[in-house]
Amino acid sequence: MITCSVSKTVTMMTKSIQLVAALFIFFGIALSGYAVAAGKWPWQRRIGSDVEIHHKQQHEERVKPEMWPTEPPSPDEINSAQFIAALRILCGHQRVGPERGQKFGAAILTNAATFEVDPFLVAGLIYDQSRCLPKQPPNETRRYGLSRIDVQMHAPHIRNQNYDYWIFENDEWVAKSLSVEKYPFNLWKAANPISNIYWTAAILRVFKEQQTSLATAFADAFQHKPHRHYVSHWFFGDNVQSSEPEDRVLTARRRLLEYYHDTQVASAGDYHGVPLVSPLDGVPRMVLDDFNRWRGKKRTGHRHMGMDFVSELDEPIRAVADGKVIFVGVDMPNAGSKRMTGEEATRFDPRKMGDGGRYVAIRHAEGLRTYYMHMDTIVAEDQTQIKAGEIIGTVGRSGSTHSGPHLHLEFRVDKDREDPAEYMQKVLVDPKRWSQTHAGVP
Numbered sequence: 258m259i260t261c262s263v264s265k266t267v268t269m270m271t272k273s274i275q276l277v278a279a280l281f282i283f284f285g286i287a288l289s290g291y292a293v294a295a296g297k298w299p300w301q302r303r304i305g306s307d308v309e310i311h312h313k314q315q316h317e318e319r320v321k322p323e324m325w326p327t328e329p330p331s332p333d334e335i336n337s338a339q340f341i342a343a344l345r346i347l348c349g350h351q352r353v354g355p356e357r358g359q360k361f362g363a364a365i366l367t368n369a370a371t372f373e374v375d376p377f378l379v380a381g382l383i384y385d386q387s388r389c390l391p392k393q394p395p396n397e398t399r400r401y402g403l404s405r406i407d408v409q410m411h412a413p414h415i416r417n418q419n420y421d422y423w424i425f426e427n428d429e430w431v432a433k434s435l436s437v438e439k440y441p442f443n444l445w446k447a448a449n450p451i452s453n454i455y456w457t458a459a460i461l462r463v464f465k466e467q468q469t470s471l472a473t474a475f476a477d478a479f480q481h482k483p484h485r486h487y488v489s490h491w492f493f494g495d496n497v498q499s500s501e502p503e504d505r506v507l508t509a510r511r512r513l514l515e516y517y518h519d520t521q522v523a524s525a526g527d528y529h530g531v532p533l534v535s536p537l538d539g540v541p542r543m544v545l546d547d548f549n550r551w552r553g554k555k556r557t558g559h560r561h562m563g564m565d566f567v568s569e570l571d572e573p574i575r576a577v578a579d580g581k582v583i584f585v586g587v588d589m590p591n592a593g594s595k596r597m598t599g600e601e602a603t604r605f606d607p608r609k610m611g612d613g614g615r616y617v618a619i620r621h622a623e624g625l626r627t628y629y630m631h632m633d634t635i636v637a638e639d640q641t642q643i644k645a646g647e648i649i650g651t652v653g654r655s656g657s658t659h660s661g662p663h664l665h666l667e668f669r670v671d672k673d674r675e676d677p678a679e680y681m682q683k684v685l686v687d688p689k690r691w692s693q694t695h696a697g698v699p
């Protein structure tokens with residue numbers, strides 16, 4: 258049951274907070290983060306820590322929230338068996354077996370309904386944060402459980418089985434509270450999968466309620482970054498400092514929706530009449546780095562001969578068209594490649610590889626050959642026929658020592674390379690072309 262009790266407005270309380278703040282300033286006591294703008298929001302600011310960001314620089318330079326189209330809606334009526342099956346595809350059948358799938362899936366649906374948040378969002382967040390594995394990584398001491406709940410961030414706001422929060426209404430901060438009586442809030446309950454899912458849904462509900470208020474209060478704050486979804490606050494607390502984590506979660510959510518509707522092989526366009534599908538699920542997908550861009554220093558650098566997709570370790574990679582596998586193996590240092598089986602390539606020591614890492618090449622009609630590089634695992638086998646949309650392996654960072662996991666895709670025709678983005682605009686969010694068509698738009 259959800260109870261959002263509206264208390265009376267808090268002019269009195271604001272006054273006393275201002276008084277306290279004045280006393281702090283008078284005695285020269287600096288409260289980090291809070292003293293700066295005590296009059297602006299009447300609570301102890303929530304500050305996220307240990308936020309994982311994978312492509313900080315590229316993301317900051319290139320991506321604007323408005324480049325993304327509206328996110329697809331979740332179905333009104335959710336079939337729970339279908340949801341659980343989709344969740345297991347997203348998480349991976351080895352990690353989430355039938356029993357765990359049933360347990361996690363049912364808890365996500367129940368608690369998302371209780372707190373009126375989107376279960377596809379809850380699942381996307383859990384996948385992004387832990388790949389659905391409840392085991393706590395030994396080096397992670399601040400964020401707990403499937404969704405990595407930042408216990409220190411929320412603990413001061415949860416008292417007497419309520420999450421107390423504020424929203425800005427008619428020029429005043431109004432105190433609200435969300436009833437959260439099912440489990441106490443502590444490290445153990447955050448770590449336990451079932452209570453983690455309960456608290457994840459509850460905290461998302463609080464941020465959902467607060468999103469416009471937080472946008473108003475923190476718009477001018479230090480390091481504030483525009484974003485499009487309240488899930489950003491999950492990572493950063495009140496003041497969002499990057500929109501990369503929300504892009505990751507929403508991509509995982511789109512993947513889950515595709516698995517739910519069984520629409521994961523998305524038509525991407527065509528190469529001179531050869532039908533293409535997206536190599537990655539959860540379209541549209543963001544271009545991380547463009548074809549032909551100069552990399553490195555002026556004289557010692559090289560051109561980027563493919564396009565990079567923003568993607569995460571472990572995502573499935575699909576053949577973009579029908580064809581025949583013509584290479585499976587690894588790129589070796591100092592030119593040359595080593596042909597091997599998918600399994601051998603998967604086991605091969607990444608430290609002994611060249612820049613391309615583990616890769617697969619496929620020959621299609623119209624002289625097109627496609628190359629998929631930096632893979633983590635390979636399941637495709639050399640010299641076999643393959644269908645568009647068939648899984649060839651997973652995203653990794655093999656051979657790529659300077660960047661996080663991503664998919665590097667090349668289109669080769671004879672000795673030439675072409676820009677894959679030219680042919681797959683339908684499934685891309687492409688910052689370069691977006692900027693060209695939106696030139697002059699403030």
Ligand SMILES: [Zn+2]
Pocket residue numbers: 546561563564565664665666
């Ligand atoms: Zn690349």
